[in-house]
Amino acid sequence: MTTSPASTVTAPKAGDTPLIELLNVTKVYTVRAGGFRGQGRQLRAVDGVSLSVPAATTLGLVGESGCGKTTLSRLLLRQEPPTTGEVRYAGKNVWSMGRGGQKDFHRQVSAVFQDPYSSLNPRHRVREIVTEPLMVNSGMSRHDREEKLQSLLSDVGLPPAAAGLYPHEFSGGQRQRIAIARAIALNPGLVVLDEPVSALDVSIRAQILNLLKELQERHQIAYVFIAHDLAAVEHMSDQMAVMYLGALVEYAPVEGLYGNPLHPYTKALLLASQPPQPGKMSLEAPLSGEVPSPLNLPSGCRFRTRCPIAEARCAELSPQLREVRPGHYVSCHLVN
Amino acid sequence: MTGYIVSRLIQTLVTIVGISVVVFFLARLSGDATALLIPPEATAEDREALKESLGLDDPLPVQYGIFVKGIITGDFGDSFRFGEPALDVFLDRFPNTLKLAAASAVVALLGGVSVGVLGAIRAGGFVDRLTTVIALLGQAIPSFLIGIMLILFFAVELRWLPTSGMAGPKTFIMPAIASAWYSMAALTRMTRSSMLDVMETDYIRLARLKGVPERAVIWKHAFRNALVPILSLFSLQIIFFVSGSVVIEQIFAWPGIGQLTIQAIFSRDYPLVQTIVFVTSTFLVLLNLGVDLLYAVIDPRIRLA
Amino acid sequence: MERDNYWTRNMRRRIGRRGFLQTSGVAATGLAAAAAFGCGSDDDDETTTATATGTASATGTATGSATGTSTASATAAKPAGSIKVSVATLQEQSASPFFQTGGLSSPIYFHAYEGFFGGDLAAKSTPRLALSMEQPEPTTITFKLRPGVKFWDGTDVTAEDIKWSFDAYVGNNPPAPPSAKIKNSVTSVDITGTDTITIKFKTPVVFQMEEMGVTGVSRGWPVSSRAHYEKVGAEGFKSQPMGTGPFAVKENKVGQYIDLVANELYWNKAWVPRVQNVRLNIVPDQQTRIAQIKTGEADIIEGIIGPAAETLKNESSIKIVKTDNTAQMTVRFQDLWDPATTSVQKDPRFREAMKLAVDQESIAKNLLKLGAPGPDILVFPNSTGYDANMFKPLKRDVAKAKDLIKQAGAEGQEFRLGSYSSSSYPMIPEIMQAYASFWKEIGINTKIETKESGAYFTDFQAKTPRGLGPISFPNFSNGGILLVTYYKKGGAYATTDNDDEIQALIGKLETEIDPKAQEELIKQGLKLAYDKHYFIAAPYVESQWAISSKIKSWERQAGLPYVNSLQTVTL
């Protein structure tokens, strides 16, 4: 099977070791294919991905639904062990670090998820929700915690009185603010944002995104920002990664990627996201056909079945992620 | 909150009035009370005389009026069979049923929840599979069989426990297990699946991500949220416990209201049937009200709804 | 054979040898006593079905002598020890003498209370609180009271107590259901001397004797102490009643148990209990009762039926005791309730065929695992008018049955077949299924319709169902009442309403006061029903009890009112 060499993507130099990096990480799920005792089939949700997140910057991650973005984030967050490859935190394998390392990890890495309803325990008040990480991970006094809580609430734009309320007493956007307050409570180095605004009203998405950006600047947090909305990703990100069926197909600084997309899949995605412009009709439906099942990946290039420019060799050889311009990586035989 | 309580109270009152009507007319649907009370060789006049003395010759609406007046004044009439005020006959037994119900509820809840939680946190493992088997058995083996097996083993074979009757704490063990058996299995399944659902949610993931100890994750986060479906199933089970199980009472010679109800229905002891059904239903309706108010405490979302 | 056969023998005895109470002033004592003693040896040749698997009684002679003053050969040792008896139900739930709701098997009533006369299972009535009776005119009975009878508390029973008890009984609120009948038929109860009570009835009907307990097993009214009642008050009386019976009520925990204690002052020394304390525990489930006798939680258990009895046979320390013929069941032709019916049920050949198709033998042996085939009429071997030669159980004869079905033109017909579960007769639903298959063999189809017993009886009494329906009875010995209740037009459970011949005969019977002639009429009536094929019988069943090795003997003496009277249990 296709695996990209671990070394293809290196952390853009930000000086020190990246907080988190993925080294040629693959996650395979065994799914029971219907019936009983049906033998398990292998689902490659993430396939040979190497990534690192530079400090205080945002890595945008895009791709169609089911391409493995959430799985990737879980690997990053040490919620799932990789099948092969390594997830590193501060240069150490997260699955073999000691208690101290784990504690550190809990402090430094945090997340905000898509659904503001299921991510807040309905039975806890905002106070408990936001300060729980502090209780578990810091020796703060009650008084200090309360103070911190208030500063967090004001950070995310919630009134002090919110502390005593339950999640259901808030709107979706406000809930997401609570989730953010919790995520940054321990001054983390990295926050994984898995579609943090997808579930929200369009009208408030921008507010939340701006809040996130503002917090990043103020607290120097690195983000992994997962989204469908390419415009949002562009707005938020410094680096960008495009995923297709579990693998990275393109990785570049955001200006490079938007200004000059190289992979046919990236092009198609960008085209699809643009509002139709009068007079400028696209000649073909850029993304036709079904996404192949991750249980049964196409041979060679995994995108070839939908690729408008696929050639014979695409069916044979699996393309590797390679640096075609400085900092711009792409995995396609036909790009040079 | 007060608005909620008031509206629930009104609902409860309406329900109770409804119950009184249903109870009264259903009791009379079962047939002629005198047919079973009087020796077969009695004449038609004997029968009429008995009817008159039992107040059964009045028109139904009049009888209903007397019944309602009785409810308000706490006089449910005399049991035809027992010759005592029906309420006394009932209240003589009801505490026994309640005691057993409490014991059964504790067994069902503790057993069901602990086994269910264990199954959920070890999902797919040996314990989990064992749990599933137990839960299946619980629902497949009828409680009378469990009861008889318990008696044969613990009373006849080991001589640890008395076969039946209601005396000391020892006598509660077998009936409580036998009557809790089915509910325990159902609660196990419910707990397991409800816990698994909750364990999948993002706030559990986030709690773990933040290094919250697993024990706290399970009990503080997961269990408290898994509790609502468990409790609503449990409150249904309570209805069975409180109504008294004929089978369990029969096997363990338990002096509860299950047998009493059946006997009263079969012998058409209207006053007693009415009393049992009305008081028990009212008790359950009030219990239900209590549970609803409890929900509101447990689940902040319900309070405002 | 001797002792334990007594019961069976007695039941099989023909009424001819039994005194039927003379209503014209014969002192009943002697007569009843004679009846009781008369069963000594002459019946030994009538072999009995296994009566007691375990011998429940030890010595022979005391049995017959139980009545009254004549002899008291039983040693009146001081009662000692205690036993626990597990029963399925205690019938009447109240310990109050004035609210006894049980039917014929009323353990509380029969152990604690009594009336003027008392019958036993063999329909012999013996004097109790009365010494004798007279019937100076058809509507009047005068009882001469037995002197020296004491209540449990040692006070004397007076004529005032008896009259007061009548008023208390019929005036009890709520009324004891059986009291309605007495209340309705009695005009007055008067004290007509220091030791005589005179009762006047509304109508001169012979069978009201039954109500007074003079014949059969009924009991008149229970007698209690006015002074005691006034002392403890109406409420206290319910839990602390007073009576004259061989056992005093110590504590009645309704629905759980009743504690009885021996009444050493009982007037009949032969029936002073040998055991001091008796607890009757209500244990409804047979399996649990069986477990209890194994663990020693019970010394005597009631109601062992079917396969369960088999499991006890291997237990060396447990014996099974039987009482024969405690219940009978018959299937009735319910189309006959409609006088205008055109049903094939009107054809006696059809009815006979239905009888012939049934294999009672195998039902008794394989299904019930107890009992013995009975004749196809509603009667008990101990009933007045029963004649073993005249009323033989039919042998199954499928060929003949098929032939008769053909003659009647009934092939392929279908009937509804009712079914219910009875407390007096076991396994009715199972038996109905077996019957359905017997009838299928001769080309008659049935559709079984099962109902809860109360609803079933209501329908039956209303005579609304059509087709076929079973109905069971506990042992009933007064043949006259049997006919009037179960055969007479309009009788609650009668299906011979539209047979003029039988009705005419019953009409005669009701006005006949000569016992001999009465018996003859009863026999004729039964014979008519037998010959005209109105009933399809199921086996007579016995009741089985199990006793532990703690019980040395348990005689079932003649004259004891209740089939399972516990006075004679000896440890």
Ligand SMILES: Nc1ncnc2c1ncn2[C@@H]1O[C@H](COP(=O)(O)OP(=O)(O)OP(=O)(O)O)[C@@H](O)[C@H]1O
């Ligand atoms: N626990 C699991 N077991 C089996 N398969 C899984 C599991 N989790 C994810 N998958 C599969 O892995 C693939 C990637 O899923 P993932 O949730 O990572 O996609 P995604 O890119 O986040 O999609 P979306 O945009 O809809 O959130 C999907 O095919 C999914 O069905």
Ligand SMILES: [Mg+2]
């Ligand atoms: Mg996702």
